[in-house]
Amino acid sequence: MTWTPDKPIVSLRNVRKSFGDFEVLKGISFDVMKGEVICIIGPSGSGKSTLIRCINALNDIQEGSITLEGQEVHDPKLDKLALRRKVGMVFQQYNLFPHKTALQNVMMAPVLVLRQDKAEVEKRARSLMAKVRLSGKEDSYPGELSGGQQQRVAIARSLAMNPDVMLFDEVTAALDPETVKEVLVTIKALAEEGMTCILVTHEMGFAREVADHIYFTDRGVVVEHGPPAEFFANPKDPRTREFLDQVL
Amino acid sequence: MQSVEDFFLWLYEAHGINLTIFSDSWDRARFLAGILTTIELSVVCIVLSVVIGIVGVWLQGTRARAPRMAVAAYIAFFRGTPPLVQMYFFYFAVDRALSSLLGVSGGLVSNFGWAVISLSFFAGAFNVEIFRAGMSSVPGATIEAAEALAYTRFQIYRHVTLPLALRASLPALNSNLVNLVKTTTVAYAIAVPETLYVANQIWSDEYNVVEMMNVVWVTYLILVGILVWMMHAWEKNMRIPGYGAAR
Numbered sequence: 001m002t003w004t005p006d007k008p009i010v011s012l013r014n015v016r017k018s019f020g021d022f023e024v025l026k027g028i029s030f031d032v033m034k035g036e037v038i039c040i041i042g043p044s045g046s047g048k049s050t051l052i053r054c055i056n057a058l059n060d061i062q063e064g065s066i067t068l069e070g071q072e073v074h075d076p077k078l079d080k081l082a083l084r085r086k087v088g089m090v091f092q093q094y095n096l097f098p099h100k101t102a103l104q105n106v107m108m109a110p111v112l113v114l115r116q117d118k119a120e121v122e123k124r125a126r127s128l129m130a131k132v133r134l135s136g137k138e139d140s141y142p143g144e145l146s147g148g149q150q151q152r153v154a155i156a157r158s159l160a161m162n163p164d165v166m167l168f169d170e171v172t173a174a175l176d177p178e179t180v181k182e183v184l185v186t187i188k189a190l191a192e193e194g195m196t197c198i199l200v201t202h203e204m205g206f207a208r209e210v211a212d213h214i215y216f217t218d219r220g221v222v223v224e225h226g227p228p229a230e231f232f233a234n235p236k237d238p239r240t241r242e243f244l245d246q247v248l
Numbered sequence: 249m250q251s252v253e254d255f256f257l258w259l260y261e262a263h264g265i266n267l268t269i270f271s272d273s274w275d276r277a278r279f280l281a282g283i284l285t286t287i288e289l290s291v292v293c294i295v296l297s298v299v300i301g302i303v304g305v306w307l308q309g310t311r312a313r314a315p316r317m318a319v320a321a322y323i324a325f326f327r328g329t330p331p332l333v334q335m336y337f338f339y340f341a342v343d344r345a346l347s348s349l350l351g352v353s354g355g356l357v358s359n360f361g362w363a364v365i366s367l368s369f370f371a372g373a374f375n376v377e378i379f380r381a382g383m384s385s386v387p388g389a390t391i392e393a394a395e396a397l398a399y400t401r402f403q404i405y406r407h408v409t410l411p412l413a414l415r416a417s418l419p420a421l422n423s424n425l426v427n428l429v430k431t432t433t434v435a436y437a438i439a440v441p442e443t444l445y446v447a448n449q450i451w452s453d454e455y456n457v458v459e460m461m462n463v464v465w466v467t468y469l470i471l472v473g474i475l476v477w478m479m480h481a482w483e484k485n486m487r488i489p490g491y492g493a494a495r
Contacts, residue, residue: 056396084398095393098491099411109397112407143490154393161397 003070009034009196010055010165016063017050024050026220027064032165037197039207039228042217043243048200049092051217052167055198056087069164085113088158089167092174094150096142102153103129103138106160114161121160128156132186148179152186159190166190168199204247208232216240266456269463275450282446283467289363289442290429290471296368297428298421301375305383305413306405308376319376326373332434335366339438363435371428378424382417383409415486422479426472443467 003009008031017025024047032038040048053059054066057073057080066073073083096105106125110116129138132152142150151171158166168187172180184206191197191210201207207214208228215225216237224237232248235241256271268275304322307315326334339362346356357365386409394404433444441449444464451460 058392058396081398081400084396087396089393089396091389091393091396093389095387095389097390097393097408099415099488108407109399112403113398113400141489141491143488145490157397 005034007070008032008067009069010198011067012051012055012064013066014064015051015054015061015066017047017054017059017061024220025054025061028217028220028222029064030215030222030225032196032198034164034196035194036212037191037199037210038213038215039211040198040200040215040217041202041204041207041243042223046217047220048217049169052089052169052198052200055165055167056084056089058089081113085161086164087167088161088163088165090151090154090158090169090171092170094142094147094154094174096150096154096157098142101139101141102134102145105142105153106156109157110160125156125160128159129153131159131189132156133182146179147175148182151175151179151183155183155186155190165196165198168197168201170200170202172201172203202247204232204244216243218243265459266454267459267463268450268454268456269460275454278441278446279443279450279463282441282443283471285360285441286429286432286443286471289360289367289432289435289440290475292364293367293371293428293432294425296364297371297375297425300368300372301379302410304372304376305379308380309383309405322369323373323376326369327377331367331370331431332437334370335363335434335438338362338366359435359438359440363432363438363440367428367431367435370431371424374424374427375421378417378420379413381420382413382415385416386412415483415488418479418483418486422476422483425479426475429472429475430468 010032012031013029015025015028016023028047028051030038040051042048050059054061055068055073057078061074068083068086071078071083096102097108100108103122103125106128107118107121110121110124111118126135126138129135132155134149134152134156137145137149137153142153145153154171171187172183175183180203184203187197187199188206188210197210199207199211211228213225214228214231216223216231216235216239218239224231224235224240231240232244235244253271253273256267260266260271269279270276304319308319310316339359343355343357343362347353350356390412391404391408394408399407432442435442436445436448439445447460447464451457454460
């Protein structure tokens with residue numbers, strides 16, 4: 001089955017995932033079209049992070065199906081590395097390589113994994129650093145940067161691989177309120193350029209602004225979903241209303 | 249040089265301090281050769297034991313059971329038995345067994361060679377454990393970030409885990425390598441002409457045990473001092489701005 005852009009780039013069907021006896025995901029389904037931005041919101045412990053970690057096979061699943069560009073992610077025969085080359089991921093704790101400078105962090109994967117020409121990668125890495133507004137910080141080590149700066153390096157590091165889809169796992173949750181904005185601005189610019197983005201977030205204002213579609217998950221299921229205007233103005237499920245009352 | 253020799257001859261005659269390594273060119277030559285042998289033995293064993301440590305910890309991390317079991321058995325054996333016994337075992341038992349197996353007469357490996365092999369395996373067993381502790385200090389999340397960027401297991405090991413683990417391991421590695429330099433004296437037992445061995449030859453010929461004993465103390469303090477200084481310089485050089493204890 002070959003994938004064409006009129007079909008969902010990421011598609012989840014009845015995904016179930018357990019850690020031991022504890023079932024975290026109890027049958028989750030959704031589709032993401034190319035260029036779409038979707039936000040997954042919900043209370044802590046509702047399985048949001050687990051869900052996006054299944055998309056690049058950092059977590060396995062017990063049941064159901066996840067496809068990326070038509071390919072089954074959890075097919076044991078699938079080349080996981082080939083899959084991960086197409087999916088960028090940004091983490092809550094940035095997870096930069098502390099022994100490499102910001103520029104080296106951005107350059108490493110294209111040079112090592114994609115075996116691209118070093119000089120060319122460096123040129124691209126410098127322009128990515130400029131894109132996340134960190135020109136001049138190329139030679140700083142992660143430990144010398146603020147949380148917000150580190151997170152933007154992490155975004156540039158993912159973008160250097162030219163991914164088809166970007167996953168953001170609560171990327172502003174560890175940041176100071178003042179630095180949250182600089183990261184969100186970066187993500188917003190990315191979304192506006194047409195990058196397919198799947199975000200787990202607690203930033204409701206941001207979700208409302210950038211998302212094409214919101215999914216509210218609780219206790220391992222999608223309780224309610226819809227375009228943001230509708231979702232926030234007129235939540236139907238009592239659990240959604242309760243959650244939104246608490247966070248807004 | 250003549251004046252140095254004269255001074256030490258005078259020192260012996262006037263005060264009874266008989267430092268023949270300074271007053272006698274033959275003794276000086278064999279003592280210097282002994283120090284050089286100690287340095288050679290130390291350097292070769294340091295390099296090999298670190299390589300063994302790196303390979304061992306890599307094998308420990310593989311999924312297959314056999315290599316993990318082999319590393320565990322290796323560590324249990326070399327950490328759990330005395331280095332002198334290990335050296336005798338290689339020099340007397342393994343050499344003979346291999347020679348008769350291959351039909352070689354007169355021994356397969358020199359005594360220096362067996363000292364290198366047994367000391368490297370001895371210190372290597374500790375290095376595997378030291379590097380393992382260093383590896384476990386690398387946050388899982390950092391490794392996960394490399395996984396998400398499609399690094400292979402080897403690329404993660406080579407470019408992420410190892411450089412970070414090595415930094416965390418340096419203080420413990422430092423201690424083990426100091427121990428290794430001191431343990432090279434065990435090679436005395438299979439007649440490798442290292443520092444202690446030649447010192448013994450000199451004091452047997454010259455009856456200057458007290459003087460040579462002091463020379464041996466000072467020699468090892470200097471050798472170990474140089475190693476510690478180099479290791480600290482390396483540690484400082486590997487320090488990352490804004491990372492870890494260097495803050």
